Amino acid sequence: MLLPWFIVLIFTLVDLQICVAENSCTFWSSAGSVVQHGSSFTVYCMFNCKCKGSMYSDGPDTPLSPKQLNSTTIYLNVEGITEKRTYGCRCNNHEPKPLCLSQDPCGLDISPGYPPDHPKNISCVYEISNNETGVVNCVWDRGRDTYLQDHFVMWMRAGNHTETHVLHESSKGTENLSANFTLSTSVQYILVWVRAQNVLGSVESSIVNYTVSDIVMPSTPVLAQPECSSRNCSIRLRQFDVTQTLQIQFRTEQQQQWTTHPDSVVSMNSSVNIWSLEPYRLYHFRARSKFSTGLWSPWSSKLSSWTQEEAPAHALDVWFAPGPAFESMKIYWKESELSISKGRNVEYKITVYSRNLSFSINVSADVKSWSVPFCANCEVTVQARNSKGLSPPAKITTHQRKAETLLDVRAKSINSTVAISWTKPETAATAYVVEWFPEGLMLEELRWVRLDQNHTRVVLTDLKPWECYEGAVNAFSNDSLISRSRFKQTATLESVPETGPSVEKQVKGDEVTVTWMELPRLQRRGCITRYTIYLENHENNPAHPKLFSVGASHRKHMIRGLSPALYSLWMSASTAEGEGPPGQKIKFYIEEDNQLYPLLMIVFAVSMISFVFCLWKSSFVKQRFRQFFSCLIPDVPDPANSKWAKQCTKDGGKMILQLQPGNSNLINEEDETILVNVEIFKQRCDTYTPTNISPCVPSPTNLSPETELTTLLYPALTTYIKSFSHDSDSSDHTQTSLDTNTTISYISFHGMGNLDSYDQEEEEEEPVHFFPSLNIFMEPLELGEKLTLDAVKIDCSDFFQNA
Template sequence: MFPEGNVCSTFMFLLLLTTGAPAEKICSVHSKHEVHMGSSFQIYCIFRKECNKLVFQDEVLLKHSSLNSTTVIMSIVNLTRSTTFTCKCQHEPEPCGTDIIPGYPPAVPQNLTCIQQGEFGKVNCTWKIGWETHVKTTSHLWVHGSPPVRFESVAVHDGANSALFAVSGRQTNFSVWVHANNSLGSQNSTILSFNLNKIVKPQSPNITKVECSSRKCQLYTDNAQKMQVVEIQYKEKEKSWNPVLFKNTNSTTSWTVPSLNPYSTYIFEVRWKLGPTRGLWSEWTRIEGMTDEEAPVTMLDVWYTEDLTRTVSKSFQLYWKELNNSEARGKIQRYMVTVSEKGISNETAVVGKKFSVSCFPCNVSISARNSKGQSPARLIQLQPIAFLPYKVSHTPVNNHSVALSWPRPASADTVTEFLVEWFPVGKMQELQWIRVKRHLNTIHITGLQPAMCYKGAVVYLHSSGTKKANFSKISTWQTAPLQSPVPSINVQGEKVEVKWSEIPPAKRGGCLEKYTIYLSGSAGKINIYNVPHPQREVTIGDLTLGQKYKLWVSAWTSAGESPAENHRQFKPKPSRETLDEKHVLFLFLLGGIIFFTCLCLLCLCQLPSVHRRLSGCCHCLMPSIVPDPANSKWAKECASEEGEMKLQLHLSDSSMSEEEPNTVEVEEFPQETFSKGETVSTEETLHPGKLQAESSPYHTNIPSSYLKSFSNESSSSDTTQASRSTDITVDYISTHGVTSGQEDEDEDDDVYECDDGGESEHKAFEFFPCPKSPFLQPLISIGGKLTLDSVKIDCSDLLDCV
């Protein structure tokens, strides 16, 4: 039995069975190459020999059924994409196959229109082909006639075709239609009938030039013949079109467009047609033109700020906004600024949009000038602006806008107008402002940059003066600063002075609130110092000399902290100035301590009790054996011999030679007994108070004696005259004699002398000097005569020298 299928498929199958497959191939595939989208059908593979048969769909093995020993059949259901079917023997490399494409029959052609290109041109017809068929489809334009004429179509653009045909003879009425066809079906469009007068489309206008004054432009053409209707539309850039319709004659060569703005660029488009009811509109022709200038008629919007850093003289900065094209009516070449002070006016030409004025009080007028004239002058009376303690509230609206609100004035003075000014922090030159009517107290300021910090003020404009309420830290949204400040350090001994630069405004992330200084020591401890914005320097003390430190600075916004970067390392060292100051201070303190110590000791020495204690201390420092003249050899011989004894004293005389020194003969006499109540002169005794001292060991045992000297009568005599009689004048050994002579170096003579250069003062011992003080009287007072009993010295007498 034959498989089910349509009649055409069965017929083709039987025909193949009778004719056989091509000799050069092992097998062949029989099926339609184009089928309806989503249809089901059968495919036959016919083999020329017995083999193990395989069938693939896009390289995927399919199940199949055998019709006979050489034919297999596959049933395909709902095919929706292009596919390839392949048949082959298992051990044969050469396959056979076919491609099958699903598609649609053509749609009915739509939107058939025809236009004659020019009064004597060809007719061009265009139409839409409808949906995509996915298979090869052809379209033809048929023109009614006897017989109908078919014209091939060409693709114009996606989904559209067109065809041209020429007009022959005087035929003016036509009927046309489109026939679309593919392997799956065909379709015809509706018939379009037309007259050439209805479809004729003239050539586009040729505009040769445009001439403009300040308020109108005139357009010229060279091909307006036979055109009865002309349409011109015009606009300024970024604005809407304004149409103007003109009725034309054969002699018309230009058209005037009125009511234009001065110094403005306009775009003109022109089209036409043969008559009000004849033909179609031509294509648009575009051209540009610019109107001429006029003198400005609008006053400048001017504002000013006071320079608060100037304290000697008032200084103001004037700002003004540029006029727009419709206001300027030309290119502004310069601004004329006239300053009037004390009846004197000075005019200055300014190119920019700001000007500095140093006067008070004074009036300033500003006007804009172009090539045609000057605008009306704006008069400003410069006066200081007082500050109000009002709080200005703000609320972000979006990334580029903020809503501001402020309180109404409490005073009875009527506000004529409000003015809101603002600028990026650190960029006063970018000052902007907007004027607000007096009955409003809110405004939206726009054009702000995200992550940028702004400050400004609301200005209350009164008829009697000007006041403002400041605001700051305005930002649409904030982020952490993208960059940290760059610090510079100056180490001064145990202190370090830190300064840092401002972060660029684009890197701040909004409004800065504070700075943080991190100081890390070698031990790893980090000290943190916070500094409010806008302060940018700080001094850190109590550093350890010789220790390594690392320092960096970060900035903060309400959204976070900047990254840790720009580290600086340093090691504090003592400065030379610090060392010098310390040395000078140390020496000054040391000298002061020594001076006051000596002064206190000298003052204490004036007290008797202190004097005795110091004497006792000095007594301990004296040698343990003190020579006593009373126990000397000379004193003993004097005691054993009752008679007189000669004592030779060497007198110091520069005229005497060392070989024959001069001598003085001395005779000892017994001490006279003093009657009770008789006193001894200080000229005859060494220390009168000690004569009666009971503590002397020689007071009762050895009688006191004195020495008398015999003067030399002649320096050249070899003999010494001595006199034992009491008639001879007795001279006591004077202090000068002893002082002028040299110290006797004889071992047996233990005589010690005390002399400080005066006639009445003597040295007790060479090793124990007699001190002289500006606060003390001489401790030893000796008369001009010396007796032997006065030479008796004990330790207490010695310490009296102190």
Template sequence: MQLTTDSEQPRGPMAYSPHGWWSILIGITFLCAIGSSRADKPCTASSSIGDLVLLGSSFQVFCTYQASCGASKSMHIDKKKTHQMQPYNSTTIFLNVTNISKNTTYTCLCEGEPEPCGLDIDTGYPPDLPENVTCIQKGEFGEVMCQWRRGRETHLTTTSKLWVRAVFGNSTAGSVSYPGSGSRSDPGLVSAHFSVSGSVQTKYSVWASSSNKLGSAVSTTLNFTLNHIVQPRPPAVSQVECWSRGCEVRVEEAQGAQLLEVQQRAAQGPGPWISHPYTAGSVRNQSIVSLQPYTEYEFQARVRLSHERGIWSDWSPPLSNQTQEEAPAKALDVWYTTSNSPNNSITLHWKRLSDTEARGSIKGYKVIVHDTLAGKSEGTTSSNNISVLSCSRCDITVYALNSRGSSPPALVTIPLRAAKPPQCVTCRNHSNHSVTISWQRPVTAGAASGTGYGPVIGYLVEWFPVGRQVEELRWKRLGPNETHTVIRDNIKPLKCYEGAVYALYEQAVGRAQFEDFHTWESVPSVGPSVYQPVVEGDRVTVSWSEVPQGDRRGCVINYTIYVENSEGKDVGNYVCRASERSFTIRGLPSAEYRLWMTASTASGQSPKTRQSVHFFIKPQNSWLYTMVLVGITSFLVFFLVFFVLLCLYQVSSLRQRVSTLVHCLMPDIVPDPANSKWAKECAKEKGELTLHLYLSESSVSEEEEPDTVEVQELPEGSWISGNPAQRTDSSRTLEGAIHPSSQVLFMPQQIPATDPSTTAYFQSSYLKSFSQESGSSGQTQDSQGTDMTVEYISTHVLGSREEKEEEGLDVMGFFPCPQNPLSPFMNPLVSFGGKLTLDAVRIDCSEFLD
């Protein structure tokens, strides 16, 4: 546009039309707005390739400032300041962008200016070529649906279209586009629908296109007729009838289809679909054979109009059914264990058959035992093990039973002869969930003769958690040429296992045990349970129970006992083998102690037991301790004797004391001492008679001479006179002195015959018989000799002295040697006649006082 000045414009009021004036006014206003905006903006931002770039591109971003900005220029990338920009000239800086990977905002800022300027860069890809364009007609009169793959994500707004062109005979219609829509289940899939008209012979050409700001793409053209793309709807599987080895599938609503195809798979799993050859003709059913008994299957079907027309329909929804049972096809895998009980009972184990092997629901197991001694026995069980009593030799047969019959027999002979075992059995971790067990062949392996049990026909590896052989026994059979195996199944981490490798012969077996293997282990979670220790002198026996299975977390290799005294000082640590359940600690000094225990695996020690156990070691038996103990014991014995004697002495009368003493020391029938052998000899011989007196059985040794008693007797006439009146003149009192060391001397003394007490004394009995005192019968008394008297001590004499003795009783009154030599215990002085009586003996204790 060229503007002219006023001098050049034509004169007059009609020089410019109204439209021309409005154009000039709008132009001036626009220029003023641009000038104003440039004057207000402190800077501008731009890119070397524009604001829409291809992902991965490299370019420059420029920031141009007004001259007033000076040196205070900065650039930000997504609001983060960058220092990588470079000066371009005095008013412009730039930034090199390499391999851009996303949409980015670049901001230019001049210090002191509140308003920045910026540039938004959008990134993306141009669309890929649409691929795999397909079209189908749903039913003979339905719409046509076409699908294609659009390619990679463009990260930009992209438009997809389906273009359709129909050819009717020799005329061609124009192309019509239909917008495509994406699939939610498959983001890369695009589809479009269109209606058709005309005959089935009409030809169609279709193609797909995609476009965005960075470019566009068009697919190849697909040409077809409706006969090519018509697809019948899926049939309905109405019924599935099965027998043990196959099923027949019946379909409905085939819509005049001439071809039928069926596929099946196992319902448990599920496994892959297996298609069977299609059938042609009037489609109604199809038979499927070669199936497994007692197995549930799923079935699907699809149809096609004919070989020349249409495509296969979609698969119908699945319908399932189960084939019928057959007798089990495989013999059981049987093994056994022997317990350590007194009767050595045998437990049979067998593995459960798989569904394919069982061919039905196993109802139970039949066990037949042929014992060479006990004969034949038979039983059934529903579990996979059974206990059998020990036998000298048993041939055992086991069957699995279902509704159609029994499995082939599994034969086991127990016990088998012992043979050469495998050599050098080793276990090592294969992974955190598996273990490798290897061995070497027995030294006689492969030898068919000379061994007595033939060659090795195979190997068996058994394993189980420690202590749970019967409950969790597992085993694996291997061929005769295999010398290692990897155990992956039925083995868990954090558990300790043991087991054995068996070399199997025809009629023998060789066993090599292994123990303490595991996959992955850790530190035990708890320690053992400690019982209260048993203390015996300076020894203490500590007992404990093993760590529970769930807390061991591997194989326990040892236990440790920690002991400390009451002051908290460690006394010692004692390590015990894992097989031990008690340990004796010796030589501990007397003190109070407490102990803890831990269990250890190869990974480390468990925490200590939650509560410590306390025990006390008493002082040791030294000579001083023994002396003190003997002294205390002697004092207690002396006090006990003193107490008993005191009780005896305090009896109400001397008669009762004497009777009690006689009851304890003399038999029921007490003989008269005057009729004893030594008394008669004394009567024949005048002079002194020495008596051997043993005071105590324990007080006289074999080497010492016994104490003697010297007796001086009166003339023979006065001694042996039988008349009491005659004995009065010649009566003597024996006043003796007894010395504690050697002798007792009895001294006869003269007693007047006129003493009434004396007469009364000898008229009564000398000492009353204990048997009579205790109420014995007269027969007992009559059976005594004629020389025996009824009483030895006069009752009235004893009674007359009882009061005096009780009056003078003191603490030392019961001793035989009081300070007063005329103690009541030694009195009375009694006169006697011809017979020597004990109560005539008076013991003088004055010598004890010297």
């Protein structure tokens, strides 16, 4: 029973060994692994074991749909292949009991391509190595890219001798191929052709016949280091053949094209001199040669050399700008081109000339501007110095800025440039200087250009976008400035400002002072034309703030007459394109002025006093006042009807008043008599004695020493006496004093007065002055038939004069 099973096991192991030893499948193509580009063919896959197979392209992740040829073979038709592809298949183990243990896939790389083109454009050069031999180098065009590995073979036949040069393989592409071989100098003619082949076919070029003398070429010349002065360089060759012709080219570092020197050298010991060069320039030189027949040799490697320096032949381009407050003047100059400087500037010499000032200063070559003291009619010169000397002086005078505005200057932005145009002045100009600079940066970034008299327009380039520029056009007649005209602010690009100014305020009383700074340059976005201040009253129509427009050059504005309230304030800036966004808003409060009320009260009181005083000057007002306040006015006796007045008339208008000694404070120790001249204006005295007063003072004859002073000087009695100076006691004066038009001064004799000695006054010829007793409730008296109050006039001028 065990024998049959053992025999089956033996056969099974043998079959498995056979299956494992072989691949699981075999893959092949009907057109091979290399096919014609765009062709169609069929690929097959045969499985060596019993399994379920599949086919894929460029990896298992790209399955294909092959067809079943038989139980062991599948196939796929490929059409129009244009690129390299990899096809494969594998045995899938999906059965529970596989009969084949090997699962390795199989496949084939298919490469499409073209058969080679005919080689063409064969060109050969015979380069002489020595007197016996040389090397023939041939190049040809391989044609289109075959996308395959190509092989080329070149044949060369010299007479009956044929030499073959084989290029076993070349890289793919379309570049030209070359081959070279040695040839004796005795050979005169050669024939060359090329064969190209790959797996898809082979072709040959046509045969090219060369005369060796036509393709002969000398070796590349070797140059010695040139020797140069300021204007020429000498070129020599290290190796040279007497039968050769030499050609030399040169150019500067900045030039792109080479310049060919017209001279040729035919002698081995000769050198080539290159003339008409510029001083202090770096020149590059190269050379090539040829025989009397044949081809030019390749260019030699370039050699470089500097020409020497010369002293500058032209003056610098110099301009200037006044410094702050005209205390200094800043001189600018442009670095000259090499054609002008003729060397490397090592320093600049600045000289100032005037009647009272003269000095020189040397500055570094890196400096392009310098400030000098400002002086009237000073002449400033600037010179450049190199190793060979100084340049001619460039002159600037300080009074050149004093010129009238005669030119009609206009500035217009065009794309990223600005065109400046102007009219010619009446006085013929010989030159113009156009200057420009960013707004506010004249001393830092001043630029200018000089133009001749035929120009009336210039286009400014290399301007910063969104930058505001300003400048001027200066017209010169010889060295004198005849006109200077500024052009308005201009910018290549503009938009509204990015933000508003930051403001600060200072409040004082009912006014506020607003100050602000310029916007940063990057936020202006062009030329600022104006500023707008917005003032908002929170208590009175806050939705409609007041607007104040301020010029672009201002940095301060004062707002007056603000009523007490809470305010908000902000600003905006504008360009020609419109108004920008508002800046930061600030708040402030206007308080009531507490000192204003007392001041108004003082003004009111002064006004009322002045008004009352003016009213009091009116007699009508005073009369009304007396009528209302008559009860407060004391009764005054009528001196004209008193007994004393009647007695006075008997004595001719004069009486002697005698003060009795009763009070040591009023009189001296010795008895003295005080005489007072009393003038009676009327010779007739009416008899009238008021009932409410004491009797008239008795005459001096009735006075006794025992009479009391109180009787004589009763307080309620007021005596009006006109005082005369002794030097005026004349009849003429008396008559004049009786005139009714005469203003008469009266004094009031009230009670006990401090009287001086009358005898002393008589000796000194001085009048006696008495202080009047004034009553503001009494009107001035006028003289009438009786000596009444209405007849008495009080003139205070004497009182104030003698007080």
